[in-house]
Amino acid sequence: MNDTEVLLMVDDRPSSFTRYAARELADRLVLLRFAETRQDLSEDYLLETAHLPAFWVREGAAPAQEAQRYRQWAAGLPVPPTRFCNPSEPRQAAAQRFAALAGLPHLTEQQVTLVRDKAVMKERFRQLGLRTAEFARVRSGAEIGRFADRHGWPVVLKPVDSFACVDTYRLAGPGDLAGIDLGARRWMVEEHLGGTEWEVCAIVLGGEVLDAWPSAMPCRPLDIVDGAMNANISVGTGDGPAVDVRALVQRVITGMGIDHGYAHMEFFLIDGEVYAGEIGVRLAGCEIPANHGHAYGFDVFGATLAVYLGRRPELDYRERRCAGDLLLPLPGSGTIRRITSREELLGLPGVVDAVLKVGAGDRVAARRASHNASGYAHVVGGSVAEVETRMREVLDRFTIEVVPAREADAVPT
Template sequence: MGELAIGRPGLLLVDDRPGSFTDYVISRTDVGVFLLRFEPWADALPKDYLDGTKHLPTFVVRADVPLEEEAARYRSWVVTQERPPGYFCNPHEPLQEVSQRFAGLVGLPHLDDLQVGWVRRKPQMKARFQELGIPCAQYREVATLEQIEAFGEEYGWPLIVKPVDSFASIDTYKLETPEELSQLPDLGRREWMVEEFLTGKEYQLCAVVAGGVVLDAWPSWTPAALLETVAGAMNANVTIAEPTELPVDVKRITQKLVDGMRIDHGYLHMEFFLSMDGSFHMSEIGARLAGCEIPTNHGLSHGFDIFSVTLDTYLGRSPELPYTQKRCVGDLLLPISAGRITRMTGLDELKRMPGVLGGKLRFAVGDLVDPRRASNASSGYVHVEGETVEETASRMENVLDEFEFEVEKAP
């Protein structure tokens, strides 16, 4: 049902927020794009974005109706369309459970419930790591402060406390001592877990998969761990031009995960730690695109169209990776704070700085902003290149030194 006689595939794309990949897919005239939105996420989409996508066939899943009924309503609706979609893609994290289940109900390629657990719920994820013989931090599901303290007594402090389905470091806390347990929110409102604190260096890792085969895997160096960026550390990711510089074979490890989790296609985003002695610990895995602008870094670093390659894998194709460059490229998230913006350095000024390839500012002077405590919160971003990770990071520091962002506190 995805390929018609004229050869144009149809794709059902989960659309919970604007993003670079979504913008790219929507721009492709050789793909029949259908948007799948879910309440209440659909209600929060910006008006200008809704206006810009109103030409696309869109199905909104209602929140107060059983999913099976909504799937039946979709099947009745989609047969009236000229080119019904035969492929499915969810590029983001929050709606994995409901969107993958919906795709299964309407007969599209999807992750089953067990796979969704492996790539979304962290206790199941880490249990699968252990089953596959991939090292990871010790962990435990918890429901009380006493259980967290008992874990700390067994594995030591500091430790990490987070919801089992968190992302972007939202509601994730590092506790140095038992006395800091009082800082945690009410545990009763979500499912929580605790894990040991790993020392060493945190890395991001992305890959694309087609037909169960990892086409390639791209590691990213991070100046600071994600949780540290929430506290104000430099928030950036730099694609490592030569993955062989790392003491682990990231492509081999990714293929082991793909085999063990039965991942057939698509984009994977992962995180791992390397200790000072070179030991490896897998942190997390997600079956979706990386956040921020990490995919774009990989494309700019190796000189190819990362979004085209990614889209092809969701359309059942096995694309080539036509690399034309080898350089380090990273995305630097620009600082943000709550209030009404009174001054902000312009993008044109930033683009004149050494190594800056381009970027985007999300706000303008006069806007009222109230950023969430998350590792992806920013006022914008710039892409920065360098011959080495060190040169790229140094140029990012220069950008931060020049970037001005001032606000007046709102009442």
């Protein structure tokens, strides 16, 4: 690591990446937290990271005022941060604005719009010569209907700034609009694409894509939120898409003027043609970055931290296999009665790591999102097919029983 730089990192939820940084950077990491996300940081996690200085942005306070308060606070640190990292998609606009006001490296307001407003994003894709699904901004069911008259049902409806498929719907016809509040957010509609959906992650330094790692998705995100297997598989073998993924990401990074960081892109392959889906300039969701480390046998989090600290990492790959994160089901809200143990999961073929986020007796709240899970298992194999087969074996063996809240409350103690 670059031992002359201190990193300010947004910390709005516990993640493998932030935990890694907390261990590895020690006195070279400062956390930036937002008061409105306090409920997402457990007391155990706050104790785990208590050795790190943390600045809390107050809810409702003026950004310029908070940035000035931060600068005064940071001046009292042994070494104030000179670099910035935001791993969070929903905090992107607020975090980058804060970094700008604090005088740290940041995405510009235009770049934030390009990577957060999906309609603007797709317009830029087209300006860069990439195909996309047909799309339109919409404000009413009538506008959605007119779009579908031109491009056919089903269509995909989403907020322009959504993530993890939150409030994203596949509509088979006008009747599927029932219960969706189109006045609550800014919406767009897209044609539903066939073909194969892929993901690709990349790290960038000085505007150069240093490398890119493709991932297969056994099931599409919109199928996942409706109950399909929730998994991503990093393809370190020859099973990947017939596309120069590094060149693909480089075209977008150059076209958006991105200097450094971690990029995560989704695209479709239809009859050999690439259709750009979406891009985020932040860590990929779920445990996708860790998959790449398992697939290629290298320190993916260390390489990511390096580019945020302004240093070119050595990408020393020691493996070439497929490795995926299987998110374990969380079937409903209530109290967990029983759940398969980590030890049992680690005993299954191909499972090299497993994390349970909940245990017996915990109260849980499920939500319709692609990251909804009770935990995850990392599964490896020689091919995408072998990993997917092993993942389905894990799901067959995994058991979680959730007692709905009303039933749990009715049980005598």
